[in-house]
Amino acid sequence: MKILVCISHVPDTTSKINFTENDTQFDKNGVQYVINPMDEYCLTRAMWFKEKQGASVTVVNVGTQETEATLRKALAIGADDAIRVDASATDSFFVAKQLAEVVKNGNYDLVLAGKESIDYNGAMVPGFMAGLLDYSFINACVGLEIAENTATAIREIDGGSETLETNLPLIIGGQKGIVQEADLRIPNMRGIMMARKKPLQVVPAVAAASEVETVKFEKPATKGAVKLVDADNLDELISLLHNEAKVI
Amino acid sequence: MSVLVFAESSGGKFNKTAFEATSFGRTVANALETDLTVLSVYMDDVSPLYTYGADKVLRVNNEALNTSDANVYANIIKQAAEQEGADTVIISLNANGYYLAPLVAVSLDAAYASNAVSLESTSPFVIKRKVFSNKAFANVALNTTNKVIGLAKNAFGVHENPVAGTAVDFEPTFIASKIKRTAVDKTTGKVTIADADIVVSGGRGLKSGENWGMLEELAEILGAATACSKPVADLGWRPHAEHVGQTGKQVASNLYIAIGISGAIQHLAGVNSSKVKVVINTDPEAPFFKAADYGVVGDAFEVVPALVEKLKAFKAQNG
Numbered sequence: 145m146k147i148l149v150c151i152s153h154v155p156d157t158t159s160k161i162n163f164t165e166n167d168t169q170f171d172k173n174g175v176q177y178v179i180n181p182m183d184e185y186c187l188t189r190a191m192w193f194k195e196k197q198g199a200s201v202t203v204v205n206v207g208t209q210e211t212e213a214t215l216r217k218a219l220a221i222g223a224d225d226a227i228r229v230d231a232s233a234t235d236s237f238f239v240a241k242q243l244a245e246v247v248k249n250g251n252y253d254l255v256l257a258g259k260e261s262i263d264y265n266g267a268m269v270p271g272f273m274a275g276l277l278d279y280s281f282i283n284a285c286v287g288l289e290i291a292e293n294t295a296t297a298i299r300e301i302d303g304g305s306e307t308l309e310t311n312l313p314l315i316i317g318g319q320k321g322i323v324q325e326a327d328l329r330i331p332n333m334r335g336i337m338m339a340r341k342k343p344l345q346v347v348p349a350v351a352a353a354s355e356v357e358t359v360k361f362e363k364p365a366t367k368g369a370v371k372l373v374d375a376d377n378l379d380e381l382i383s384l385l386h387n388e389a390k391v392i
Numbered sequence: 393m394s395v396l397v398f399a400e401s402s403g404g405k406f407n408k409t410a411f412e413a414t415s416f417g418r419t420v421a422n423a424l425e426t427d428l429t430v431l432s433v434y435m436d437d438v439s440p441l442y443t444y445g446a447d448k449v450l451r452v453n454n455e456a457l458n459t460s461d462a463n464v465y466a467n468i469i470k471q472a473a474e475q476e477g478a479d480t481v482i483i484s485l486n487a488n489g490y491y492l493a494p495l496v497a498v499s500l501d502a503a504y505a506s507n508a509v510s511l512e513s514t515s516p517f518v519i520k521r522k523v524f525s526n527k528a529f530a531n532v533a534l535n536t537t538n539k540v541i542g543l544a545k546n547a548f549g550v551h552e553n554p555v556a557g558t559a560v561d562f563e564p565t566f567i568a569s570k571i572k573r574t575a576v577d578k579t580t581g582k583v584t585i586a587d588a589d590i591v592v593s594g595g596r597g598l599k600s601g602e603n604w605g606m607l608e609e610l611a612e613i614l615g616a617a618t619a620c621s622k623p624v625a626d627l628g629w630r631p632h633a634e635h636v637g638q639t640g641k642q643v644a645s646n647l648y649i650a651i652g653i654s655g656a657i658q659h660l661a662g663v664n665s666s667k668v669k670v671v672i673n674t675d676p677e678a679p680f681f682k683a684a685d686y687g688v689v690g691d692a693f694e695v696v697p698a699l700v701e702k703l704k705a706f707k708a709q710n711g
């Protein structure tokens with residue numbers, strides 16, 4: 145089985161979010177980058193297939209050279225090889241177009257991508273890829289087994305989950321649950337050393353129109369101070385929630 | 393040119409998100425000076441949608457809708473948009489909406505803005521959307537003829553705007569489903585985080601999963617859903633489906649009550665869209681107090697049972 149895992153290079157979850165150039169650009173100053181957490185869950189599941197069932201695992205990112213450190217980290221976790229599509233990832237449709245091209249050229253059986261990235265929160269790329277390639281697609285996946293050509297996946301729905309069956313090739317929008325937190329791997333020294341020697345191929349981008357343009361960023365209005373209520377005076381809390389906030 | 397909304401229903405009733413999407417659709421249609429059509433599945437009586445401004449409702453009911461393959465839904469939405477000449481499609485982002493909206497966008501060659509909170513202008517067509525895990529907004533211009541907007545939950549709200557609507561039956565062709573559903577595991581009779589107006593959430597401060605009884609009682613009185621912080625789910629005290637935050641579910645309720653949760657940045661990122669936040673924590677320095685509207689410094693094991701009693705009395709009086 146050939147597996148492709150899409151890796152988004154995103155600011156660390158503790159990053160302070162600021163903007164520059166008149167609020168048109170994200171301020172990268174002092175920001176640490178990581179593998180998008182939902183992509184990391186997917187990569188970890190891909191490693192399970194590799195080790196337990198036999199599979200090759202390729203990781204791919206659409207980005208400029210600065211994202212290579214993130215791809216190397218994915219290699220250190222255990223992916224076999226990496227592809228970087230050399231372009232600035234500014235628009236989800238553009239990114240999905242590039243990834244779909246990589247999927248077509250590489251004939252992957254299973255494509256795993258986090259259902260959403262924690263920077264632009266598009267929740268678009270897996271679905272766009274599925275639409276462009278006309279592959280089976282399961283989103284919000286919290287469990288995945290593959291036997292021969294058949295995939296059994298658990299999809300999270302509002303208020304529960306459902307078990308689904310479909311054939312490969314398949315695109316998965318994954319999230320926490322596809323593996324347990326304890327299964328996540330921190331690369332060890334050996335992995336890091338090996339990752340330096342693994343192939344990282346840089347390919348040019350295909351032409352694709354940019355459909356969405358960010359005009360301006362904005363931060364939410366700052367909050368007023370908290371109103372503290374004495375633990376012995378919970379009637380006041382109820383009254384505030386009822387009369388002032390009008391939420392109960 | 394017109395606006396098309398996809399309205400979800402479950403168990404023979406429209407979801408609240410269907411009314412919210414219709415309300416937003418009315419606003420967009422007004423701004424574009426055009427009509428609003430709503431596509432409704434499974435429902436016979438679609439008149440509730442007129443209350444929120446649906447000029448015309450397309451009704452579809454067919455065996456083929458009983459599928460988990462979002463492509464089937466994306467395809468009928470595409471057919472509806474083409475039949476109605478709709479160039480703007482609005483889908484509310486619950487679990488199904490997230491699944492199908494990007495597919496609709498590809499099939500209509502449309503630009504797609506997800507997690508939308510408002511329409512900023514029509515020319516250029518600019519949508520304000522949530523980015524960076526609720527820590528910022530981005531105004532994005534959609535530069536294509538067709539557009540798909542994924543509406544963030546509880547951002548626009550439900551607004552009445554009664555019109556004299558009409559309903560017509562819609563008879564699309566159905567593509568074959570590539571996905572077979574073999575089991576569904578759905579908690580019935582419990583409020584879900586996705587639908588809840590109020591969410592009661594517990595953290596590691598509650599010390600053990602066995603101590604959740606008082607939270608469930610609080611949730612029941614308030615008609616609320618229960619949720620938890622990430623370590624609580626990782627420790628197996630509560631199911632993963634209750635984990636909220638940046639790597640779990642997003643909460644955008646009217647009221648979020650955080651009990652024994654410190655308010656780590658990753659937790660706040662997932663719950664900040666809630667309108668009103670209440671914190672109950674023994675530590676007055678807990679970061680959550682900076683993000684909250686109301687706070688009680690105190691021991692959850694005393695405050696929560698007392699609050700339950702007071703709320704019972706309040707509910708008895710106020711119905």
Ligand SMILES: Cc1cc2nc3c(=O)[nH]c(=O)nc-3n(C[C@H](O)[C@H](O)[C@H](O)COP(=O)(O)OP(=O)(O)OC[C@H]3O[C@@H](n4cnc5c(N)ncnc54)[C@H](O)[C@@H]3O)c2cc1C
Pocket residue numbers: 157181594595596597598620621622623624635636637638639640651652653654655656657658659662672673674675678690691692693
């Ligand atoms: C990549 C990444 C992603 C993450 N994603 C998420 C996420 O999605 N969601 C999430 O929640 N976390 C997430 N985290 C974890 C986050 O950083 C915190 O560790 C976590 O939110 C803390 O959970 P907590 O508040 O329950 O526990 P703690 O931080 O241990 O806080 C417990 C709180 O309970 C209070 N307390 C103790 N006893 C009592 C009592 N008797 N009564 C009242 N209060 C009491 C304490 O004062 C303390 O404030 C993520 C972390 C990382 C690195």
